[in-house]
Amino acid sequence: MKKLARFADGTGSSPLLVLGLSFLVGCGAAIPPPELVAARQAYADAEKGPAKELAPAQLDTAHQALEEAEASFESDPESEETRVLAYVAERRALSSAAVGATEKARKRRAHLDEEYTEIERKRATMTKEELAATRARLAQESDRVRAGQEAIAQRDAALAQKEVELEKEKKARAEAEGKLTAAIASLAEMGSIKEEARGMVITLNGAVLFATGKYELLPIAKSKLDEVADALKGQGFKKIVIEGHTDSRGVARDNDKLSLQRAEAVKAHLVARGLDASLIEAVGLGSTRPVATNDTPEGRANNRRVELIVTPQK
Amino acid sequence: MRMSFERLVSWGAFSMVVACGGAAVPNKELATAQASVRAAEVGGADKSPQAQLRLKQARDKIAEAEKLIAEGENESAARALRCAESDAELALALSREHEAKEEAEEALKKIQRLMEDSKS
Numbered sequence: 016m017k018k019l020a021r022f023a024d025g026t027g028s029s030p031l032l033v034l035g036l037s038f039l040v041g042c043g044a045a046i047p048p049p050e051l052v053a054a055r056q057a058y059a060d061a062e063k064g065p066a067k068e069l070a071p072a073q074l075d076t077a078h079q080a081l082e083e084a085e086a087s088f089e090s091d092p093e094s095e096e097t098r099v100l101a102y103v104a105e106r107r108a109l110s111s112a113a114v115g116a117t118e119k120a121r122k123r124r125a126h127l128d129e130e131y132t133e134i135e136r137k138r139a140t141m142t143k144e145e146l147a148a149t150r151a152r153l154a155q156e157s158d159r160v161r162a163g164q165e166a167i168a169q170r171d172a173a174l175a176q177k178e179v180e181l182e183k184e185k186k187a188r189a190e191a192e193g194k195l196t197a198a199i200a201s202l203a204e205m206g207s208i209k210e211e212a213r214g215m216v217i218t219l220n221g222a223v224l225f226a227t228g229k230y231e232l233l234p235i236a237k238s239k240l241d242e243v244a245d246a247l248k249g250q251g252f253k254k255i256v257i258e259g260h261t262d263s264r265g266v267a268r269d270n271d272k273l274s275l276q277r278a279e280a281v282k283a284h285l286v287a288r289g290l291d292a293s294l295i296e297a298v299g300l301g302s303t304r305p306v307a308t309n310d311t312p313e314g315r316a317n318n319r320r321v322e323l324i325v326t327p328q329k
Numbered sequence: 330m331r332m333s334f335e336r337l338v339s340w341g342a343f344s345m346v347v348a349c350g351g352a353a354v355p356n357k358e359l360a361t362a363q364a365s366v367r368a369a370e371v372g373g374a375d376k377s378p379q380a381q382l383r384l385k386q387a388r389d390k391i392a393e394a395e396k397l398i399a400e401g402e403n404e405s406a407a408r409a410l411r412c413a414e415s416d417a418e419l420a421l422a423l424s425r426e427h428e429a430k431e432e433a434e435e436a437l438k439k440i441q442r443l444m445e446d447s448k449s
Contacts, residue, residue: 099408106383106415113422120429127436133444 045092050101054081057108066115073111080104121151191249196244206320214326218306221260221277221319225292230276232284240281243323244288251328255295257281258322262315263302275299283319354398355407362391364409367418369424377427380420387416 023248047055061067066074084100091097206219224236232240247255259274259281278297286292308314366387374380389412397406 095405095408099411102412103415106412106419110415110419110422113419113426117422117426117429120426120433124433124436127433127440131436131440131443134440138443321415 045088047088047092048098048101050098050105051084051088054084054101054105054108057105057112061108061112061115063238064112064115065119066111068115069118070111070114073107073114076110077104077107080107092204185248191246191251194242194246194249197246211324214324217325218322218323219281219319219323220316222316224321225277225279228273230273230280232280237284241288244290247285247325248289252294252325253328254326255285255290256324256326257285257295257297258304258324259297260304260306260318260320260322261298261302262314262318263305263309267301271299271301273299274301277321283321339403352403352407354403355394355410356409358407358414359394359398362387362394362413362417365414365421366391369417369420372424373428374394374420374424377424380423380427383416383420383423387413387420390416398446 061074061077080100082149084097084104087094087097087100087103127305199202199241205296206217206223209216209218219236223239225230226233257278259276259278261270261274275297276299278299282292282295285295302309302318305318306320307317309318348404366384369380369384369387390409394406394409394413397403397409
């Protein structure tokens with residue numbers, strides 16, 4: 016048909032040829048209308064696009080419409096029907112291309128949605144892991160804090176305990192000291208108490224302790240010594256030296272012996288009252304250490320004495 | 330061949346009918362075309378310029394067809410209505426394509442936002 020048309024185009028204007036041309040045109044060997052040209056192009060484009068795979072039904076409909084238009088063009092090229100069919104065919108082709116593009120976009124969207132869900136899931140998992148890690152860290156932290164608090168509480172309890180003990184000890188000491196002071200106060204009538212370099216020196220008047228020339232303790236002395244012994248027990252001590260002293264009258268050997276016997280008697284009584292014998296030493300010093308003159312009865316009375324030298328516990 | 334008077338008359342009447350457009354008023358085609366236009370409108374054809382153009386063509390063709398019907402040109406009107414229907418269908422297809430592409434674009438943006446959120 017195209018060949019004939021070209022032939023017709025290239026001819027001169029002889030009456031015969033004009034007749035022949037009109038005959039050919041009359042037979043349908045015509046130039047296709049623009050609608051059909053557009054329809055062919057649109058269909059070719061649609062076939063190249065995603066419609067072939069994603070909208071085959073629509074593409075087929077477009078194909079049928081184009082065939083119909085072609086058939087109409089074949090039989091009646093210049094008819095209005097051909098132009099309409101071609102017009103419709105072009106729209107069908109464009110529509111099928113649009114449906115193909117729509118499906119393609121929807122697929123892409125579905126894929127993106129899946130990707131989104133996947134990313135979100137991963138993110139959630141990550142966040143969960145992070146949360147777990149943070150929780151574990153916090154738990155460790157609070158364990159440490161709790162352990163620290165417990166240690167502090169223990170230390171506080173220990174300190175409080177120690178304080179209570181100290182208080183008790185202090186009280187006990189104060190009590191003991193009080194007792195000793197009281198004992199010493201009651202001893203005042205029969206002796207004195209002094210702090211000296213060699214220790215605490217308790218001096219007991221011999222006249223109160225013993226009868227003349229005897230070394231048995233008088234009953235009053237016993238009860239006084241009991242108080243002294245109790246006070247010393249409460250206080251605690253390292254060592255006690257008990258010294259017996261006499262005045263210078265009489266034979267020195269007898270004096271030495273008597274002074275020792277008297278010191279021993281005091282020791283025996285203190286031990287009987289509960290003091291440790293191994294910590295107590297009794298010595299007889301006779302008249303060798305007078306504290307007053309032996310020329311007057313008062314001086315001699317002062318020289319007749321027993322001294323307890325207490326080395327305190329420290 | 331001689332034609333009877335009756336036959337002549339009936340032939341003449343037939344020719345007259347053909348000359349006047351011959352066919353009946355294309356009510357069915359009109360209804361179909363109008364329905365297609367409404368479908369395209371509901372389908373969001375006004376959101377895409379391409380679809381808008383096709384929708385306008387469909388409406389123009391319907392208007393043309395109505396004019397032709399008024400003139401008694403029913404056959405031409407039917408043709409115009411077939412064209413209008415195909416235009417409206419194309420408008421709908423294009424608006425769906427536009428919508429699907431926009432949704433895909435939105436899905437992509439959503440992912441990008443998520444990625445940015447993850448970074449911060």
